[in-house]
Structures are given as structure tokens and as C-alpha cells.
Amino acid sequence: MSAYDLELKKLKKVYPGGTLAVEAFDLQVEKGEFISFVGPSGCGKTTTLRMIAGLESITSGELLIRGKDFTHVRAEQRPTATIFQNYAIFPHMSVAENIAFGLQVRGLDSAEIKRRTDAIIDKLQIGDIRDARESALSGGQKQRVSLARGLVTEPDILLLDEPLGALDANLRKSIQEELKILQRDLGITFIFVTHAQSEALSMGDRVVVMNAGRVEQISSPFDLYTRPKSPFVARFIGRNKIIEGKLEDARDGRARVKTNFGTLAGVPSFDPGRVRPGDDVMLVAPSEYVEITRAGSGVGLQEGHDTVAGTVSSIEPVGQVVYVTVALPGIKPIRIEAYREKIEQAGLEPGGAVDLTWKAERATVVAA
Numbered sequence: 001m002s003a004y005d006l007e008l009k010k011l012k013k014v015y016p017g018g019t020l021a022v023e024a025f026d027l028q029v030e031k032g033e034f035i036s037f038v039g040p041s042g043c044g045k046t047t048t049l050r051m052i053a054g055l056e057s058i059t060s061g062e063l064l065i066r067g068k069d070f071t072h073v074r075a076e077q078r079p080t081a082t083i084f085q086n087y088a089i090f091p092h093m094s095v096a097e098n099i100a101f102g103l104q105v106r107g108l109d110s111a112e113i114k115r116r117t118d119a120i121i122d123k124l125q126i127g128d129i130r131d132a133r134e135s136a137l138s139g140g141q142k143q144r145v146s147l148a149r150g151l152v153t154e155p156d157i158l159l160l161d162e163p164l165g166a167l168d169a170n171l172r173k174s175i176q177e178e179l180k181i182l183q184r185d186l187g188i189t190f191i192f193v194t195h196a197q198s199e200a201l202s203m204g205d206r207v208v209v210m211n212a213g214r215v216e217q218i219s220s221p222f223d224l225y226t227r228p229k230s231p232f233v234a235r236f237i238g239r240n241k242i243i244e245g246k247l248e249d250a251r252d253g254r255a256r257v258k259t260n261f262g263t264l265a266g267v268p269s270f271d272p273g274r275v276r277p278g279d280d281v282m283l284v285a286p287s288e289y290v291e292i293t294r295a296g297s298g299v300g301l302q303e304g305h306d307t308v309a310g311t312v313s314s315i316e317p318v319g320q321v322v323y324v325t326v327a328l329p330g331i332k333p334i335r336i337e338a339y340r341e342k343i344e345q346a347g348l349e350p351g352g353a354v355d356l357t358w359k360a361e362r363a364t365v366v367a368a
């Protein structure tokens, strides 16, 4: 028995007509993991999901489920179920009939169909709408029904394609939480496609970031947020402050970067052998770790900290927080979020000189 529920090996998809949608996609998923796929529109998330579901043929590479080769197996013979954004609920059937349908197609006997249908209706707490038709359901209810329809088949892997995309923000948040609890409770592997980074990070045990058909990074949400491995991830995920420069050297787990602001240090995200002194790199610091103080207050002089000097160009209050935009010589302005009280106490004002300071160990150096 394989240790993995799902393995993708060099998965590739070229559509008829020649569009290269996915290339060199490698992934190993453990049983019960919640994996999010995130990336900009057209990066290949849905295509990858559809290849796993068997709804799209695989051009080359291999797809294993629990160690067994499913690369060219038909969709209905795969132990997967798919939830689509548009729910795909049959309008002429009741909720219960919709849920039972997938079991009837599989030829289960009627007592077993009833037992499973009732159990999943109970689990998802949709007993009150079991006789309703689609036209009478709210967005959140449709979402639950489509989830029930997928789960009732007891798949090894549940595939979800932007399942919350059609819901308003509040409902989306509460269904996200429910979905996460349900997944932990059932212990089923979920593969969840979204283009919303906050959703990918809050739901996934691991997140796969895709760009232009390729995997950019596969990491836990925290690592993705704090230790980007590529310029794309540094820009796409989180709220990073980026300073470009040239590598001076990288050793003992520290990389030094020559920038407009002098030499700054960070943890290298590349193999030390792969990037040479003089190569283009970027220093990336998550804004949560960047402190803003009045120039010369001395915070930056602490051991292990780096500082760059700038000028406040604007301060924009939004409730308890303020956005301070800082102009820096030679690079784009940086926007810092801070507590209003702190900014007032520090006496920061437009036109004032400030220091931006962070612990060097919080910064990451990425090969450009």
C-alpha cells in the first residue's frame, strides 16, 4: 500500500490546438491532507484538477491513487468525486434524489442508497431541504447539496473547483470553516482549487502555487508566506516588501545582498551553489515584520537588524490602523500597515524622515 493517496509525476497537458496548459507537475499527497491549488487565471489549476478527476486526458506523465496507476482510467472508475463552482444540481430532482443519483448510477441496492443518503444529509444538516428543488435553494444550501452529492460516493479524494466562488464574502467565510472541520472529521484528502490566496492559505495544510502551467512552490501556508522561493511567489503571496540587489555572498545560512541601501542580509531560499556572487537577487521581507520608526531612533542599530531610510509621503487612516507610504531612493514606495496609536505616539507625519527596520533572519533572499 502506498503511503500516498495521490501522486502526480511529471504531469503534462497539451490541449488539441497546442496550448501547453500544465507541465512537469510533481506532487505527493498524504492521506487526509488538504491541498490548495492557487495561481492567477489561466495558470492551469482547473486543468490539473480535471486530469486528476479523469475529465481531461493526460498528455504525458503518471497519476497514481493509493499507489495504483490511474493515468488512463475513465472518470467513473476513479475513486474521486468533483465539486464544481456552478454546483451542477439536477433541477428536476429533489435534494435527496440528487444525492442518491450517484449511488444509483453505481448500481448500489436501494437499502444501501437510503442508508448513505440519510447519513450524509444528517452529517451536512440539510434534512430540512431534502425534498426541495434546486430553484428553492440559497447559494449556501446549493453548496451543501453539491458537497453531499460528492461525499455520498465515499471517494478517496474529493476535488473542489472554486467551490465557494459564487458565494458572498460572509457566507464564504463561514462555509470555509465548515468545510475545513468536515474535512478533518472525515479524514478524506481534499484538493481545493481557488484563485484567492487568503482562501488557499487558510484552508490548505499545504499550498501549491502555480504560474503559467508550472508549479512555483509547494509549502505549508506559513512557509509560503514567510519563505518565498521565487520572485513570482514573493509578489503573489502575502504582503512582501521587496528590495532588489546583487548577491555578495551566501554562507552559513545567510545571504548578503548589495542594494541601494548598502548591504542587507537574509536567509537564502536557493541552493548556495546555484547562485553566484554578482547575480541578481531580491531581498524579501513580509510587511508584518517591518517596523517603522522616526529616523535616528536607534532601533536599527540592534544586533541582527537591517534598516533602510526613507521619507513619509502619506498617512492614510482606516479605523484602528493606518497605511503609511514611505518613499525610498531608487525603488518603488513601500506601504506599511501600523496601529494608529503607535504612529501618533512616534509623531510620524508626511514629509518626516523614517527608518524601516526588520530582523535580518525574517528576510528571505530569492534568486531573481
Ligand SMILES: Nc1ncnc2c1ncn2[C@@H]1O[C@H](COP(=O)(O)OP(=O)(O)OP(=O)(O)O)[C@@H](O)[C@H]1O
Residues within 6 Å of the ligand: 015, 016, 017, 019, 020, 021, 039, 040, 041, 042, 043, 044, 045, 046, 047, 048, 195
Ligand atoms: N478545453 C480547452 N481547450 C484549449 N485550451 C484550454 C482548454 N481549457 C483551458 N485551456 C487553456 O489552458 C490554460 C490553463 O487553463 P485552466 O483553466 O486550467 O487555468 P486556471 O488556472 O484554472 O484558470 P481560471 O482560474 O481562470 O479557471 C489556459 O491557457 C486556458 O486558456
